[in-house]
Amino acid sequence: MTPDPLVTQPAPASLLTIFGATGDLARRMLLPSLYSLQAERLLPDGMRILGTARSELDREAFVAEVEASICERIPAHERDAGALRGLLERLDYQAAAVDDDASMAALAARVQALRNGDVLYHLSTAPRFYGPACQALAAHGAAGPGTRVMLEKPIGKDLASAVAINDSVARAFDEDRIYRVDHYLGKEGVQNLIALRFGNALFEPLWNARHIEQVQITVGETVGVEGRGDYYDDSGAMRDMLQNHLLQLLCLVAMEPPARFEPTAVRNEKIKVLRSLRAIGAHEVAAESVAGQYGAGAIDGVAVPGYAQELGRESRTETFVALRAHIDNWRWSGVPFYLRTGKRLPSRSTEIYIQFRKVPYSIFGGRTAADMRPNGLVIKLQPEERIELDLMSKTPGLDRQGLRLSQVGLDLDFHEEFASARKRIAYERLYLDAIEGNGTLFVRRDETETAWAWVDAILDGWRSQGLAPRPYPAGTWGPAAAVSLIERHGHSWRE
Numbered sequence: 001m002t003p004d005p006l007v008t009q010p011a012p013a014s015l016l017t018i019f020g021a022t023g024d025l026a027r028r029m030l031l032p033s034l035y036s037l038q039a040e041r042l043l044p045d046g047m048r049i050l051g052t053a054r055s056e057l058d059r060e061a062f063v064a065e066v067e068a069s070i071c072e073r074i075p076a077h078e079r080d081a082g083a084l085r086g087l088l089e090r091l092d093y094q095a096a097a098v099d100d101d102a103s104m105a106a107l108a109a110r111v112q113a114l115r116n117g118d119v120l121y122h123l124s125t126a127p128r129f130y131g132p133a134c135q136a137l138a139a140h141g142a143a144g145p146g147t148r149v150m151l152e153k154p155i156g157k158d159l160a161s162a163v164a165i166n167d168s169v170a171r172a173f174d175e176d177r178i179y180r181v182d183h184y185l186g187k188e189g190v191q192n193l194i195a196l197r198f199g200n201a202l203f204e205p206l207w208n209a210r211h212i213e214q215v216q217i218t219v220g221e222t223v224g225v226e227g228r229g230d231y232y233d234d235s236g237a238m239r240d241m242l243q244n245h246l247l248q249l250l251c252l253v254a255m256e257p258p259a260r261f262e263p264t265a266v267r268n269e270k271i272k273v274l275r276s277l278r279a280i281g282a283h284e285v286a287a288e289s290v291a292g293q294y295g296a297g298a299i300d301g302v303a304v305p306g307y308a309q310e311l312g313r314e315s316r317t318e319t320f321v322a323l324r325a326h327i328d329n330w331r332w333s334g335v336p337f338y339l340r341t342g343k344r345l346p347s348r349s350t351e352i353y354i355q356f357r358k359v360p361y362s363i364f365g366g367r368t369a370a371d372m373r374p375n376g377l378v379i380k381l382q383p384e385e386r387i388e389l390d391l392m393s394k395t396p397g398l399d400r401q402g403l404r405l406s407q408v409g410l411d412l413d414f415h416e417e418f419a420s421a422r423k424r425i426a427y428e429r430l431y432l433d434a435i436e437g438n439g440t441l442f443v444r445r446d447e448t449e450t451a452w453a454w455v456d457a458i459l460d461g462w463r464s465q466g467l468a469p470r471p472y473p474a475g476t477w478g479p480a481a482a483v484s485l486i487e488r489h490g491h492s493w494r495e
């Protein structure tokens, strides 16, 4: 992205140090993203990449692992041998364990030897290591000016643990040198939401409670817990998805126009939204939220086991959550924001649906009035990116029994429109921005903590009211109660 002349931006990183460089995220997302950036010649000239993890590997073994990960993810016909070589040449490896000070000292020394300017650390490890890793780097003189750190989610599992992690990292890095990842912000479709809202004059006058009836944000997944049972069971859909991805989407839909597309201005608007969220506490949880857990069922005709079976034990962790949120401010007063996310739903689908208010009066009368549907804007982010505007149109015919109307969609399919654009991994964008020192698409401390405070109240409410997740068969849209949650208010989920 072109740097904003009014915002001071640090120098591009001369060294990227990845903690957890042999881990699952690195293999699936991080290394393939770096390859793609290399292939497009977007990595700074001379930038080195230092992998670190507990395993005692030499450089050759690490390089071989990286090569295998890239080849697994990027098909041979899309791979460029020169680019792959170029990336591998940048690599180094240093084994280190956060709880072994001598190894951290050696890592810090290696960092100092390899850097030729700014350093970006990426902590792709369990969050309990964030504080200790940052402090070890600071103790060994490797966290001073010109260094910055990228942290993966989850930042903690509630407000208290998030504050503890943030405090601990803050002892080594100033806030403007901390880049908290929410990989949804790296998705093209999510950024397009910002472009749609603030690059068009059309929507803004309508973007408020006067014209919008309801908003829905759905992140549906067909996958189960995929071998991440231990992490997931301690987390659940609320902490794993809603606290971060869904609330970030909500912020981007609901925020006021930022003065500029730059980190402070964008985050200042997002935090106002989070602070305006009406609390859902013990008295409200039963009416305003639904938790679910999948049982055995079928997805696309294939039988899949239930959550407890996958996990190998009974559990009270929710794999689905739906809720009705309100943003108590002038723009959104009275507009419900329905959020839902779950695993083992019928389709992988991430979308935002804005339903406008219906026409104030129908000139068509009787039968035609019954055809009338409110206008809707659908911003589909996954699996494909599409924007659809639902409009009423005349049904063709001579109208002998009176004019009929049908709902039609004005459809913009980005994959058709921008057919030559490659589908990117979110980390390509996030890495490039962090390497260049642009924090706009990263999450600030106050955002994470405010989101936790809101989510904690709901989780506490479930606990104090003894609300256990309701079962739903895999391959369905969650428990029936999620349907009544919205239908009680005269709305229905867009399916």
Ligand code: BG6
Pocket (backbone or CB within 6 Å): 221, 240, 241, 382
């Ligand atoms: C992660 C969650 O943050 O997001 C996973 O931990 C989830 O449980 C994933 O599957 C979904 O991401 P995406 O990009 O596939 O929608």
